[in-house]
Amino acid sequence: MVPSSLLQERDQVSVIGHFPARTPTPHHAFLAFLILPFSNPAMRIPLHAVIAAALGVSACGSDAPHDADETLAAQEQAAFSGVNGTYCLVSPYNCKLQASGGNRVPTNAPEDDNWGLVTGVPIRDGNGTVVGTNTRTSAAFNYGQTRTFAGERHAFAVSTSNSSAGWLPISSILGRTSFEQKVGHVSALGAGLAKMGCYAVRNAHDTTLEFKKVVYDSTATHERAGDYLPLVRANGLRSVNLVFNVPGFALGGPAVDHFPAGTRFQRLDVPTEHGVPSIDIPLWVQDSAGRYRQQSGTMKFLYGYVIAATTGTKRNGWMAYDALQVSSGCP
Incomplete structure (x- = not known):
């Protein structure tokens, strides 16, 4: 020290x-x-x-x-x-x-980083504590950030209906298969x-x-x-x-x-x-x-x-x- x-x-x-x-x-x-x-x-x-x-x-x-x-x-x-x-x-x-590319997980639309979402899912902070219920229909996610909470894989959303960043279940992301192929890990x-x-x-x-x-x-x-x-x-x-x-x-x-x-x-x-x-x-x-x-x-x-x-x-x-x-x- x-x-x-x-x-x-x-x-x-x-x-x-x-x-x-x-x-x-x-x-x-x-x-x-x-x-x-x-x-x-x-x-x-x-x-x-x-x-x-x-x-x-x-x-x-x-x-x-x-x-x-x-x-x-x-x-x-x-x-x-x-x-x-x-x-x-x-x-x-x-x-x-990442050395090349931006900070977001890219969608199939280069002009839009937002992925569609199923609403009504929990938002978690870094401790895994539920801090709210997400009501937003889309969100951008930062590249390379995934964690597991309550046995389910989550991704880190830049903004949520808690007026903060937070972790959302990957199962709530529309186009989940494509997202999992692109999210990476850092x-x-x-x-x-x-x-x-x-x-x-x-x-x-x-x-x-x-x-x-x-x-x-x-x-x-x-x-x-x-x-x-x-x-x-x-x-x-x-x-x-x-x-x-x-x-x-x-x-x-x-x-x-x-x-x-x-x-x-x-x-x-x-x-x-x-x-x-x-x-x-x-x-x-x-x-x-x-x-x-x-x-x-x-x-x-x-x-x-x-x-x-x-x-x-x-x-x-x-x-x-x-x-x-x-x-x-x-x-």
């Missing part, structure tokens, strides 16, 4: 870095991640990649439109194969769910990582953070900090997402499980390029033009695991520090 004083000292280093006083852009945030020193020489980015990214930043003004191909090229130069996947950024545990790992502090999911959240965006210039309904906080759900109880990767890197920040307030989260000493066992991302609020381009604070993410209360299953992933409080008794 690492002393708490050391944890505090190590976490004072931010991934974000500092730039000249002008409106931050995705290139700025990305370059900050890129130029920080690596703790593992095997993970260092070649100098030409750093120079290319720097040229990309200096070539455009703060309000100029950004070339998607340029941004993608810079990200591809920074990506590396890690523990949790073959396309990782900043940490070998911060990776895409689990975040944690073997060999040292334990750090013990935390618990808070039974409250900071309302000033909830509607800030985690993606620069976002136009999406979500992509907000509240997606990673223990919000009150339709059943009147608070619960929070455990995510496979950190938002803000064009990796998607997809949830892989969902747990109630009070759940113990054992933090792990995860390696990162900057040597601090956490990742900070900028948060964005609306500027004078009504676009989410003005930075307003940051959000820290910790890596660790939850042991599901009823099944004993270990679930590794990232959680927002703002969703947690210091606790004890982590398994």
Whole structure:
């Protein structure tokens, strides 16, 4: 166990870095991640990649439109194969769910990720506890996420009628055979990582953070900090997402499980390029033009695991520090 004083000292280093006083852009945030020193020489980015990214930043003004191909090229130069996947950024545990393809289980209609559902089935959280009855006729499911509850295989729905993510029986999915062929299996790992502090999911959240965006210039309904906080759900109880990767890197920040307030989260000493066992991302609020381009604070993410209360299953992933409080008794 690492002393708490050391944890505090190590976490004072931010991934974000500092730039000249002008409106931050995705290139700025990305370059900050890129130029920080690596703790593992095997993970260092070649100098030409750093120079290319720097040229990309200096070539455009703060309000100029950004070339998607340029941004993608810079990200591809920074990506590396890690523990949790073959396309990782900043940490070998911060990776895409799958190297190619999106975060959802694809349907036969490329423009629609939603699978039809039979209604009236139970919604379960990560402990296997029934938190509601699903009345929605369709839902999108995150790739690679299946678990067994009450002897039945379930898949992880992005949104349910509990106003949260949750586990639904695969038997309730229309086109079940096709779904089972496509869902795949992906689990975040944690073997060999040292334990750090013990935390618990808070039974409250900071309302000033909830509607800030985690993606620069976002136009999406979500992509907000509240997606990673223990919000009150339709059943009147608070619960929070455990995510496979950190938002803000064009990796998607997809949830892989969902747990109630009070759940113990054992933090792990995860390696990162900057040597601090956490990742900070900028948060964005609306500027004078009504676009989410003005930075307003940051959000820290910790890596660790939850042991599901009823099944004993270990679930590794990232959680927002703002969703947690210091606790004890982590398994």
